[in-house]
Amino acid sequence: MSLALEVTDLSVRTARHKALLEVGNLKIDAGAAVGIRGPSGAGKSTLLSALAGLTDRTSGTIRWGDTDILSLSRAGRSDFRASTIGFVFQDHRLFEELSPLQNASLSLMYAPKSERRPVLARAGALLSTFGVPSDHATVAPMSGGERQRIAVARALTQDPQIILADEPTANLDRVTAQTLGNDLLGSVRNAGKTLVLVSHDDALLARMDTILTLEHGRLL
Numbered sequence: 001m002s003l004a005l006e007v008t009d010l011s012v013r014t015a016r017h018k019a020l021l022e023v024g025n026l027k028i029d030a031g032a033a034v035g036i037r038g039p040s041g042a043g044k045s046t047l048l049s050a051l052a053g054l055t056d057r058t059s060g061t062i063r064w065g066d067t068d069i070l071s072l073s074r075a076g077r078s079d080f081r082a083s084t085i086g087f088v089f090q091d092h093r094l095f096e097e098l099s100p101l102q103n104a105s106l107s108l109m110y111a112p113k114s115e116r117r118p119v120l121a122r123a124g125a126l127l128s129t130f131g132v133p134s135d136h137a138t139v140a141p142m143s144g145g146e147r148q149r150i151a152v153a154r155a156l157t158q159d160p161q162i163i164l165a166d167e168p169t170a171n172l173d174r175v176t177a178q179t180l181g182n183d184l185l186g187s188v189r190n191a192g193k194t195l196v197l198v199s200h201d202d203a204l205l206a207r208m209d210t211i212l213t214l215e216h217g218r219l220l
């Protein structure tokens with residue numbers, strides 16, 4: 001199962017009313033893999049955050065399937081995100097004091113007891129597929145590539161219909177980047193998820209169905 005995206009008249013502004021992002025129209029088919037590229041500061045992370053309902057001062061419509069997430073309350077957006085979107089943050093956002101498995105299964109904190117066992121099993125299976133060493137008590141000593149793979153596993157653990165990934169292969173050597181790209185795309189393509197991915201990695205972008213370019217807060 002996956003969801004299509006339709007964005008209309010999206011505008012994200014700063015507290016001082018400066019426009020960070022203006023997107024008149026954007027459509028992404030359900031199950032499509034879309035790459036977003038553009039120079040540093042173009043607004044790529046802002047767009048990805050907006051698509052997840054994570055930005056303030058945002059107007060327009062962002063419709064995932066039948067749900068316009070901008071019409072939801074903050075709590076409603078949070079519920080939608082938890083059930084539907086896996087987000088890979090540019091800075092991973094791992095909890096240093098937790099193990100790889102605990103980080104990858106963080107959604108357990110909010111899951112009813114009956115759902116915990118399958119979530120834990122899935123997180124463990126993803127980490128093993130991605131080749132993340134399982135014997136670390138915490139992620140503190142782990143490498144950038146290992147952390148990035150844990151962040152991707154976490155995004156996939158709840159089997160979300162949508163994956164939003166912000167530079168998932170940044171700062172990795174070519175081989176590690178390619179492996180992570182394979183892992184991410186394999187999981188997404190197998191399950192027909194919708195993927196929107198921000199990247200400067202041309203090899204990864206070349207594997208997307210469509211590539212969009214963002215400059216000065218606008219899609220070209």
Ligand SMILES: Nc1ncnc2c1ncn2[C@@H]1O[C@H](COP(=O)(O)OP(=O)(O)OP(=O)(O)O)[C@@H](O)[C@H]1O
Pocket residue numbers: 014015020038039040041042043044045046047
């Ligand atoms: N909350 C905010 N208030 C003011 N300016 C912001 C805010 N968030 C982002 N910006 C600015 O908006 C612009 C776009 O930022 P964004 O992080 O979306 O760019 P990006 O294309 O992802 O860049 P990079 O490739 O370097 O990660 C930048 O100039 C940034 O400084």
